[in-house]
Amino acid sequence: MKKLINDPRAVVNESVEGFGIAHADLVTVHPDPLFITRKDAPVQGKVGLVSGGGSGHEPLHAGFVGRGMLDAAVPGAVFTSPTPDQIIPATTAVNGGAGVLHIVKNYTGDVLNFETAAEMAEAEGVAVRSVLVNDDVAVEDSLYTAGRRGVGGTVFVERIAGAAAERGDDLDGVTAVAQRVVDSVRSMGVALAACTVPHAGVPSFDLAEDEIEIGIGIHGEPGRHRIAMEDADGITQRLLDPIVADLSLTSGDRTIVMVNGMGGTPASELYIMFRKVAQLLDGLSVTIERSLVGNYITALEMQGASLTILRVDQEMLELWDSPVHTAALRWGA
Amino acid sequence: MKKLINDPRAVVNESVEGFGIAHADLVTVHPDPLFITRKDAPVQGKVGLVSGGGSGHEPLHAGFVGRGMLDAAVPGAVFTSPTPDQIIPATTAVNGGAGVLHIVKNYTGDVLNFETAAEMAEAEGVAVRSVLVNDDVAVEDSLYTAGRRGVGGTVFVERIAGAAAERGDDLDGVTAVAQRVVDSVRSMGVALAACTVPHAGVPSFDLAEDEIEIGIGIHGEPGRHRIAMEDADGITQRLLDPIVADLSLTSGDRTIVMVNGMGGTPASELYIMFRKVAQLLDGLSVTIERSLVGNYITALEMQGASLTILRVDQEMLELWDSPVHTAALRWGA
């Protein structure tokens, strides 16, 4: 394992420290317990947005803290959800009197830790709501399973709910918008090569020179199945089809599309995939209104990509376009 | 070799096509010969800025086309400088009557092709100036060699000269600002693992599990020397020292710092390096006025990073802060 790190156990602390220095105009890093808030938190009268989860998915979540997006990000250890004793103070720190929305990716650990934190923050007098992001169509969803993972859709929820909060929506309103995004967003990913968790020191899985994993998540876990290597157009089709089916995308639908790199994929390859997505959606008479192509939710240095599609209505689009100023997403501000 | 590509020979065309679709609000892609201009080119009365070079360094250069930065980018094949028949029409396309500045990274191929293009564009009546970016302190510079490579400093030249052009400076003025940046910027890079050029199909070099290359460029070439793996703080010091020495950075100096990922490095690792740079410069009483941490000039999916430091004066800083709106760099617009 070769990484630009010092002590594997200090990775999160040191990297967040560096992040705090680089973006001192935007964020405040609270070191112990560790969480990150926007510089001007709490914003009085505004609903506070808190998200968090295991580290290793940068820029998610800290890179999305700032105006028009998150008020706080709570980073756990690498691929490990944070603990309530981090989430609780983050929640109270960004409560401007209008309550706080927890944006939780659907993993047992995240759900349990945020649940506990929400309960305790409520006990301290903060109104807390939660939305559960579960957009990964690779995972079978049923009453008897842990359900779908939260992956790329999280970026869309954070942006659009963040915009609604900035607009002045109340806690129920922001929660409703966030839930609307959750209901309309789906993702699917592929890996060409695994990543290596610093404390583990060996790659999460092995893939032969001619194999790829379809349906991976963002934690270096193996995917749903392994297939022979294909070209970018073929792989893109494989990611797109289940999303189109699950969202029942049809002629006239409007979308925001994200082609996301998992951390070790050149931008040029992401644009090659985006080209194919655009061609395929065009063939379905589905419009791409906005797009993101780049590293937004990663799995360390994994080689691979994910596709996320959000079906939007006019309101979501306007919220999307409103000013946002974070380390990783910025426009209009 | 596993890559998200189709035909290795179509990589540049397909990726630029995807880029053009994703950023249709910002740029126009001219497919044959291939170059990219900002949507509103030519901007009447404004000096036009053209840069280009081999592909594989994305977001450089196309990602920096737009207001406050480049007017045109000219992508060659992967790691191969473009040809005059691309550079010439790009140059004339962005000439708003005030002439055009070529920003050329110092490689024999780039120099020769831009030289020819400049000559022929001049013959067509366009006033052309050139600046040569040669910021890589890993390379020995002498009258008898090809001189230093142009690497990360290019981003700074494009941004600050782009701002000067947007401000309305004339061709000599923009050229002078660009040259001032060239004179004040230095870089140094490290690789943990090589990249694979699509048409070559095998990694550019082999590194043992416990080795790293110090002094690499952005073309997958081996570096100046190979050393045993070190921790991030140690490596950062190795990149910083020759830059500090070469720029003679001393107490009171003001800088803009870029910690750049080579394409396959997680953001968290870049922030760990940035943290150390901040500590070391602080120890020298050198101020970091602004910073960039992320993938700005890459070598496909290479694992590694580079450090670039620009010593700034007040004017450069103001130009830096002025509005910029490109696919990869955006603020104030």
Added chain:
Amino acid sequence: MADALDTEWAVRWMRETARVVAENRVLLINLDRVIGDADHGENLDRGFTAVVAKLDSSEAPETPAAVLKLVAMTLMSTVGGAAGPLYGTAFLRAATSLGDAAEIDPNAAAAMIRAARDGIVARGKAEIGDKTMVDAWTPATESAETAAQAGATAPEVLTAAANAAHAGAGATEPLIARKGRASYLGERSAGHQDPGAVSTAFILQAAAETARELFA
């Protein structure tokens, strides 16, 4: 009371757990790597290292329940992931079941294990056969209760629990996961033991061994 477990035992149990978890850190990481995200061993090691630090630095707890409560709070705030809240709840419920008794008799030992197990089920909603730590805790509970009813000593109750937990962990191997991270793999999760079930077995084994040593 002969063979009853006291506060000192509870402290020893936790120190021994920390030692065993540290020793098996890589094993637990690797179990989690193939069907999860490669952090279970790291998470527990971080948690129990913090537990030991807490025991070293705070005043000696006065009851076994106080020990387990300190453990619960420490795990909850340092482990994260799924295991943090689950083990945190388990130890909290276990503490509650003990009340402020100074010693733990065989029935109390069995009740403590049931409380822990029920806490995990209440939080995680997993059923037996879902390939989670519940598949170790459930047989452990049943064996402990059977042993206690048959008149076993407290160390014997814990030994019965530990053995059953080990068997239960082993039996997770062929299962297809329906809860936790391994469930994302669907059928590919079969063929590997569940890391949480294995760590459960380690924890209960530490309980049994420290109990036996104390009365050896």
Added chain:
Amino acid sequence: MADALDTEWAVRWMRETARVVAENRVLLINLDRVIGDADHGENLDRGFTAVVAKLDSSEAPETPAAVLKLVAMTLMSTVGGAAGPLYGTAFLRAATSLGDAAEIDPNAAAAMIRAARDGIVARGKAEIGDKTMVDAWTPATESAETAAQAGATAPEVLTAAANAAHAGAGATEPLIARKGRASYLGERSAGHQDPGAVSTAFILQAAAETARELFA
């Protein structure tokens, strides 16, 4: 004139060059990979493939110079990198040296090679020993001139040039590069042949072979 080289030869030379470059594409990529950026073979293959396409699609050029000028323009606009302008200039200067002559006699052949070589030096400013294609072109020029002065036929002049170019390319191996991309490696550039010198040898060998075949 016996053994004089005409337009047909020039076309055959270029087609044969394209074939040889395609055949040695990977070899040239690999030479460039170790001390450069792994594109020389790809660049030349793209360029000469375009040359052949151009020859196939355009009207037959009327003079050898017209062929070489077409080649120069095509390479210039399709190869890129260092080799594009250098070879472009080389063929342009070679074309100029031939004027509008219909045939190339031995002296003209030697002059053509010198013109190409001088063009490369003018553009690239490399000196002999800098570990570039100049290290193949320079001995090629000298051998060609010596042969022409000694009364060799045009095919013999080209053969002398090709042999010298091959030797020159081989002799670049121990050199430390001072120009081009390999110069960034400093001393680590020693121990490998220069890709441009090797491709030069291939080009001149194609010239010699097609010339010999035409008069066999």
